[in-house]
Amino acid sequence: SQQGEEDPQALSIQEGENATMNCSYKTSINNLQWYRQNSGRGLVHLILIRSNEREKHSGRLRVTLDTSKKSSSLLITASRAADTASYFCAVASSSNTGKLIFGQGTTLQVKP
Amino acid sequence: DARVTQTPRDKVTEMGQEVTMRCQPILGHNTVFWYRQTMMQGLELLAYFRNRAPLDDSGMPKDRFSAEMPDATLATLKIQPSEPRDSAVYFCASGFSASGAHEQFFGPGTRLTVL
Numbered sequence: 001s002q003q004g005e006e007d008p009q010a011l012s013i014q015e016g017e018n019a020t021m022n023c024s025y026k027t028s029i030n031n032l033q034w035y036r037q038n039s040g041r042g043l044v045h046l047i048l049i050r051s052n053e054r055e056k057h058s059g060r061l062r063v064t065l066d067t068s069k070k071s072s073s074l075l076i077t078a079s080r081a082a083d084t085a086s087y088f089c090a091v092a093s094s095s096n097t098g099k100l101i102f103g104q105g106t107t108l109q110v111k112p
Numbered sequence: 113d114a115r116v117t118q119t120p121r122d123k124v125t126e127m128g129q130e131v132t133m134r135c136q137p138i139l140g141h142n143t144v145f146w147y148r149q150t151m152m153q154g155l156e157l158l159a160y161f162r163n164r165a166p167l168d169d170s171g172m173p174k175d176r177f178s179a180e181m182p183d184a185t186l187a188t189l190k191i192q193p194s195e196p197r198d199s200a201v202y203f204c205a206s207g208f209s210a211s212g213a214h215e216q217f218f219g220p221g222t223r224l225t226v227l
Contacts, residue, residue: 042218092213102155
């Protein structure tokens with residue numbers, strides 16, 4: 001069963017706009033990770049945020065984590081056509097066995 | 113440029129045939145994961161290893177699937193006999209961890225079609 005659930009399922013924006021994707025999960029976590037998948041390719045790790053962190057930045061990416069609401073968001077600022085991809089959140093439970101459980105993903109289309 | 117490699121990239125086979133997929137993790141990584149991705153189910157964890165020892169294969173149909181790591185540079189996923197419902201993209205990922213969850217590096221995947 002999937003722990004992370006992304007919202008929205010699909011998002012279409014114009015180049016230059018910001019894109020926000022949300023992830024909700026059900027259990028206590030050790031960390032939460034975001035991955036990107038371009039069509040026909042493997043997933044690429046973007047950012048990891050630990051349960052004791054509230055916000056993290058990496059370039060044009062900003063991730064927030066609210067453990068009280070069991071939710072996270074990924075913000076991509078000043079989007080580019082190259083950001084077109086599917087984005088997945090993945091949760092590592094507090095039992096920290098090494099497993100990640102992935103959500104169904106958000107498909108982002110950035111129009112030039 | 114270290115990457116996870118997977119072979120074959122594409123495989124078309126007939127129902128009942130044996131399928132073997134191979135993965136070479138990044139040198140120095142001690143964890144290996146096998147995932148299956150379909151439109152309906154999304155990304156499912158099938159099995160994973162740490163230091164070549166299987167830690168969890170609860171996501172894998174035991175009657176037909178098997179996963180092994182004969183050595184640190186090779187992981188295999190075998191399906192015997194294959195069925196049409198096994199058609200999916202199979203990903204291998206590797207990482208390094210003393211314990212717990214960590215960043216995973218994914219291979220390009222094997223697209224399996226079972227006719």
